[in-house]
Amino acid sequence: MSRKGTLAGKHATVLLNSLSAEKTGYRFPSAVQNPIMSDMSEDKEQPRGIAWVIWTLEHAQDVVSVIVGVMLVALAVVVLVLGVVDFFRDIDHGSVESAVVNLLNRVLLVLILVEIMHTVVLSLRAHHLVAQPLLAVGLVAVIRKILFVLSSEQTVGSAELALLIAMIAVFVAALILVSRFDPAEADSGG
Secondary structure, three states: OOHHHHHHHHHHHHHHHHHHHHHHOOOOOHHHHOHHHHHHHHHHHOOHHHHHHHHHHHHHHHHHHHHHHHHHHHHHHHHHHHHHHHHHHHHHHOOHHHHHHHHHHHHHHHHHHHHHHHHHHHHHHHOOOOHHHHHHHHHHHHHHHHHHHHHOOOOOOHHHHHHHHHHHHHHHHHHHHHHHHOHHHHHHOO
């Protein structure tokens, strides 16, 4: 290799190293910084056993998350199909009002399952938990509970209804705060 090529490679490596250290705090191992010595120092600097365990655990987490996501989609489809079938059965044998309430209950349950699946997908992409979909799931669950409580024939205490309404206010406030102060969303320009 010519002296000019070696200098250019060293300058590129120094530039890459300084850029990555500024953004992430990560510094390339000396094997990357000095390509001539890479095959001699590679075994000493990277513990292959620990790196392999971490790689295996990360991929196992991804596999489990994919399985959970597929199961959530299947469960959502089953709940939706059974909800539609029960809706038409309830219309034939009962009142339309109870059929609509039961279908709305099932649709909201499907919405909860879809939001949880969305959280799993975001977790797979970013490898960290994202708060917004979880807050949306909580909000939909509380709304679902309120609709169920109001549509039931039993009397509801005002304390329980006030608690559910307060929970809605807390979830909405949390969604606003997370969307306003979430650093991941600020980086993406949203």
